Amino acid sequence: MQPSIRQLKAFVAVAEYGSFIEASERLHLSQPALSIAIRKLEESVGGMLFNRSPRGIQLTPEGRYFLPIARRLISDWDEALGDIGELFNKERGKVTLAALPTLAAGFLPAVLADYRRQYPNIAINVHDVLANQVDELVRDQRADIGFSVKPSGAEAIHFESLVDDHFVAVCPHGHPLLNQDEVKWEELIAYPVIALSRLSSTRQAIDEVLQHLDAEMDVMCEVSQIGTAGRMVAAGQGVAALPSLSFKQISSEGLEWRPLTHPTVPRTLGIITPARSLQSAAATAMLEVVRKHALTLNPLEIQ
Template structure:
C-alpha cells in the first residue's frame, strides 16, 4: 500500500508544528486520527519518521530527508487539483475544431467570438478543411470535434445534425438562368461552368447528380477557394454550383443565385464526434453554443430548404 494524501498531510503538519494538537487544529482532524495516520505511514515505509518524547515530536534523520519530498508531493497534488478545477470551470484549456469552410467561415465566427467573451482563457484552434480531412482529424484525436457533412460508413464516428442547406447555382448578373425562379440541374449543361475543387464534398455531390441524370458540365476552370469561384462567376467566366451556406463567404457584387431543383437535394451538416469519447468541459460548452446558434438561425437561410 502506498502512502495516502491524508497521511502525507498529517506528516507535514506534525513535522512543521512538532505537536499533535496543533496539527489536529490545522487539519481539522482529531489527535487520535493524526496519530494513527503517522503510525500507518511509518509502518508502510518501514521505519520511524519521528522521535517521540513527552513534550514534542521531532523528526528522525529519515523524517528530515522525507519532509521536502512530502511537501513536493502535496504541492503537485494541489497543483493538479487546481488545474482540474480550472479546466472544469473553463478558466483553462484548449479546443481544436475541424470544420468545412462553409461552416468555418459561416456559423463559427460569431459563435467563437461569443465563446471568447465568456471564456477568454480557453485557447481555440480551427482547421478549415475538406470533409475527408475533418473526419480524419476527429478520428485521429487531433480535433475535439468536427463540423461537416454526415460521413458514410464511419462506424467509429457519431454525427449530430445541426443545420441543413441546399445547392444553388450562382450566375453573373444578367445571365439567362436568373430569369427562372428555380433552375433544373439539366439547364446547367448549356452554360460554361466554374468548378470547385474535385475533392470537396460539394463537388462530389455535383458529379453524382450529373451522373444520375446522364449529363455533363462544360467545365471551363476549377478553383480551390469559394471566394475565387465567386469572383470568376462575377467576371462572366461561367456559372457555378455552391451550397447555400457558402453564399455568405463570397462577395455578392456582380452575381446572383437561384435554387437548384429536379432533383432537390437538401444536405445535412452537423457535429462529428469520436464514438464513446466524451468531450472536455470546454469543448462541450462550445458545442452547446454551436447548437444554440444553429437553432437561433433556423428561421433564416441556415435551415431554409427549398420545396421540391
C-alpha cells in the same frame, strides 16, 4: 501500503508546528487520529520520522530528508486537483474543431465569438479541411468536434444533423439565367462552369446530380476555394453551382443567385463526434453553443 495524502499532511503539520496538539488543531483532527496517521506513515516508509521525548518532538535524520519530499508531493496533489477542477469548470482547456470551409467561414465565427465570451481561457483550434479530412480528424480523436456532410459508413463517428442546405445557381449580374425565378441544372450547365475540385464534397454531390441526369458540364476552370469560384463568376468567366450557405460566405458584389431545381438536392450538414468516447467539459460546452446557434442557421430561401 502507500502513504496517503492525509498522512503526508499530518507529517508536515507536526514537523512545522513541533507539536501534536497544535498540528491536530490546525488539521481539525483529534490527537488520536493524528497519532494514528503518523504511525501508519512511519510503517509505510519503514522507520521513525520523529524522535519523541519529554523535551518535545524532533525530526529524525530520515524525517528531515523526507520533509521537502512530502511538501512537494502535497503541492503536486493540490496542483493536480486545481488543474482538474479548472478543466471541469471550463476555466482552462482546449477544443479542436474540424470543419468544411463553408461552415468554418459561414457558421463558426459567430459560434466562437459567443463561446469565447463565456469561456475566455479555453484555447480553440480550427482546421478548415475537406469532408474526408474532417471524418479522419474526428475518428482519430485529433479533433473533438467536426462540422461536415454526413459521413458514409464510418462506424467510429456519430453524425447529428444541423441543417439541410441546397444548391443555388450563382451568376454574374445581367446573366440571362437571372431572368428566371429558378434555374434547372440542365440550364445551368449549358454555360461554362467554374467548378470546385473533385476532392471537395460539394463537387462530389454535383457529380452525383449530373450522373443522375446523364449530363456533363462544360468546365471552364476548376478551383479549390469557393471564394475563388465566386470571384471568377463575378468577373464574367462562367457560372457556378454552390451550396447556398457557401454563397453567404463569399462577396456578393457582382453576383446573384437563383435556386437550382429539377432536381432540388438537399445537402445535410451537421456535427460529427467520436462514437465511443466521452467529450471533455470544454467540448461539451462548445456543443451547447453550436446547437443554440444552429437554430439561426438558415440557408438562402428558395423562392
